[in-house]
Amino acid sequence: MTTEFKGQTIPPMHTGGQGAVTGQRFLDRLRQNPPTLYIDGQRVADPTTHPSTRNMCQSLAGLYDLQFQEDLKETLTYEDGGKRYARSFMVPRTKDDLRLIAESHRIRANYGLGFLGRAPDYMNANVMAAGAGAEYFNGCSAAVPGDPKRDFAANMRRYYEYVQGNDLCLTHALTNPQVNRSKMASELPDPYIALGIVEETDEGVIVRGARMMATLPIADEILIFPSTVLKENADKSRYAMGFGIPTNTPGLSFQCREPIDVGRDPEDHPLSSRFDEQDAFVIFDDVLVPWERIFLLYDVELANKAYAGTDAVLHMAYQVVNLKIAKTEAFLGTAQSIVNAIGSGGFQHVQAKIAEIIIMLEIMKALEVAAREQAEPNDYGVMTPARAPLDAARNYYPANHARLPELLQLLGASGIIMMPSKADREGPLGPQIAKYLQTGNANADERLRLFRLAWDMSMSSFAGRQELYERYFFGDPVRMHSALYEVYDSSEAVARIGEFLQRK
Numbered sequence: 001m002t003t004e005f006k007g008q009t010i011p012p013m014h015t016g017g018q019g020a021v022t023g024q025r026f027l028d029r030l031r032q033n034p035p036t037l038y039i040d041g042q043r044v045a046d047p048t049t050h051p052s053t054r055n056m057c058q059s060l061a062g063l064y065d066l067q068f069q070e071d072l073k074e075t076l077t078y079e080d081g082g083k084r085y086a087r088s089f090m091v092p093r094t095k096d097d098l099r100l101i102a103e104s105h106r107i108r109a110n111y112g113l114g115f116l117g118r119a120p121d122y123m124n125a126n127v128m129a130a131g132a133g134a135e136y137f138n139g140c141s142a143a144v145p146g147d148p149k150r151d152f153a154a155n156m157r158r159y160y161e162y163v164q165g166n167d168l169c170l171t172h173a174l175t176n177p178q179v180n181r182s183k184m185a186s187e188l189p190d191p192y193i194a195l196g197i198v199e200e201t202d203e204g205v206i207v208r209g210a211r212m213m214a215t216l217p218i219a220d221e222i223l224i225f226p227s228t229v230l231k232e233n234a235d236k237s238r239y240a241m242g243f244g245i246p247t248n249t250p251g252l253s254f255q256c257r258e259p260i261d262v263g264r265d266p267e268d269h270p271l272s273s274r275f276d277e278q279d280a281f282v283i284f285d286d287v288l289v290p291w292e293r294i295f296l297l298y299d300v301e302l303a304n305k306a307y308a309g310t311d312a313v314l315h316m317a318y319q320v321v322n323l324k325i326a327k328t329e330a331f332l333g334t335a336q337s338i339v340n341a342i343g344s345g346g347f348q349h350v351q352a353k354i355a356e357i358i359i360m361l362e363i364m365k366a367l368e369v370a371a372r373e374q375a376e377p378n379d380y381g382v383m384t385p386a387r388a389p390l391d392a393a394r395n396y397y398p399a400n401h402a403r404l405p406e407l408l409q410l411l412g413a414s415g416i417i418m419m420p421s422k423a424d425r426e427g428p429l430g431p432q433i434a435k436y437l438q439t440g441n442a443n444a445d446e447r448l449r450l451f452r453l454a455w456d457m458s459m460s461s462f463a464g465r466q467e468l469y470e471r472y473f474f475g476d477p478v479r480m481h482s483a484l485y486e487v488y489d490s491s492e493a494v495a496r497i498g499e500f501l502q503r504k
């Protein structure tokens with residue numbers, strides 16, 4: 001059923017799409033249904049042509065196109081019922097399935113050298129796990145199994161089929177605006193600063209308020225999933241909800257942060273000019289969410305446990321660990337290339353610095369293998385990577401990531417700042433630049449491309465945003481440590497110490 005609201009129509013969810021789509025298809029639908037983005041006080045009419053977003057759109061399109069590359073399509077997609085779908089939508093049933101998913105995550109992560117934090121795979125993993133574990137949502141106190149509106153399990157299952165079938169690109173926003181962290185959402189000066197439910201109608205649920213952060217707003221849909229950080233006194237709360245809607249839904253706007261992509265040549269800004277995935281503040285000005293798109297209402301406990309209860313957080317973390325392996329490899333490759341270029345590899349402290357990167361890489365690789373090897377089917381029959389190694393990875397990497405750009409700075413030194421641009425190299429001083437900025441194994445052009453990559457990884461605004469992203473994207477590290485402390489079973493270790501202390 002098509003729903004009318006604010007003079008616009010909200011189309012029904014069409015499951016049974018064509019499966020994996022090309023980059024062109026992704027661009028076409030973004031052009032036809034642009035999200036309501038604001039940049040520098042202006043509405044972005046078409047993100048595929050706007051100077052601050054078009055390059056990122058092209059990068060995403062390139063990622064979609066990889067699915068059709070002859071040598072990659074078997075890994076990046078899977079077949080089901082005569083159609084091929086993106087691999088990250090596959091519900092893993094065996095450890096071998098997890099290995100295939102990891103391979104696909106890794107190939108796609110390498111496309112952005114690990115710097116594309118929110119390639120669609122991340123949210124695909126979320127929707128896959130939530131869809132497979134959809135029964136969880138009928139545990140909600142507001143769910144009515146069998147009801148055409150309130151069968152939340154059926155809604156979640158259909159939403160998965162819709163996203164998978166149309167190969168949609170999703171963003172998500174979990175946290176409330178940073179107004180006063182010592183107060184609950186219900187205690188803020190206005191009850192609708194934090195996103196809250198206003199009323200139910202025959203057609204759906206009206207929501208009002210804001211969410212703090214959605215990376216990759218250049219997406220088809222936004223998932224508003226319940227976050228584990230909702231603190232409320234009551235069992236029922238207007239702030240507990242789960243739903244997914246198109247990014248161009250009437251009343252929904254995205255206030256983007258200042259763009260990092262400033263339209264420079266990719267040779268000069270190799271990462272910033274390609275992978276500015278954007279982050280946006282999300283405003284809901286009385287948005288109607290049709291019933292078929294609602295997964296959870298009012299139930300605080302179920303909301304807080306939704307990530308763990310469906311194991312979505314583990315499948316997302318599994319994508320993340322593979323992504324961070326690719327990113328660490330990119331740092332290793334860049335650092336070693338710099339060392340090779342300037343001939344510093346014989347110095348012991350230089351070797352030690354490269355060794356630090358290798359150790360980080362091997363720790364992450366080992367945690368990925370451990371998570372896969374210790375995987376077990378969950379309550380919904382989904383082969384689920386083990387929590388402890390993934391928790392270790394998601395606590396370890398944010399705490400150590402900042403050392404990677406620091407190491408590049410220490411190894412590259414003045415080379416990371418003294419890097420004439422392409423225009424400089426083609427200008428009057430070109431011949432001198434060619435002479436003085438060559439290296440033992442490369443001409444000045446090659447050297448400057450390498451050092452500009454190192455700069456974009458460690459020094460630029462792009463690098464600064466990456467540093468913050470790594471610290472926080474999966475949650476507050478302080479609370480993640482506490483969560484690990486709460487769930488980790490230390491009883492055997494404690495018992496062993498107890499026994500040892502009894503030893504005569």
Ligand SMILES: Cc1cc2nc3c(=O)[nH]c(=O)nc-3n(C[C@H](O)[C@H](O)[C@H](O)COP(=O)(O)OP(=O)(O)OC[C@H]3O[C@@H](n4cnc5c(N)ncnc54)[C@H](O)[C@@H]3O)c2cc1C
Nearest residue numbers: 172173174175178181213214215468469472473475476478
């Ligand atoms: C670049 C970037 C991209 C992001 N992308 C997304 C996204 O796409 N979708 C999404 O949903 N989120 C996204 N996030 C948000 C991320 O989930 C949050 O940053 C994270 O959960 C921390 O919340 P916060 O930023 O509101 O920090 P706050 O909760 O405001 O914390 C600020 C400081 O106060 C401390 N603090 C606050 N409350 C407590 C407490 N109860 N106990 C102890 N210490 C506390 C924190 O430790 C921290 O030092 C992104 C964040 C960044 C930086």
Ligand SMILES: O=C(O)Cc1ccc(O)c(O)c1
Nearest residue numbers: 174227228229307473474475
């Ligand atoms: O809410 C939680 O604790 C889990 C969680 C999942 C995905 C995210 O992107 C995130 O920032 C936090």
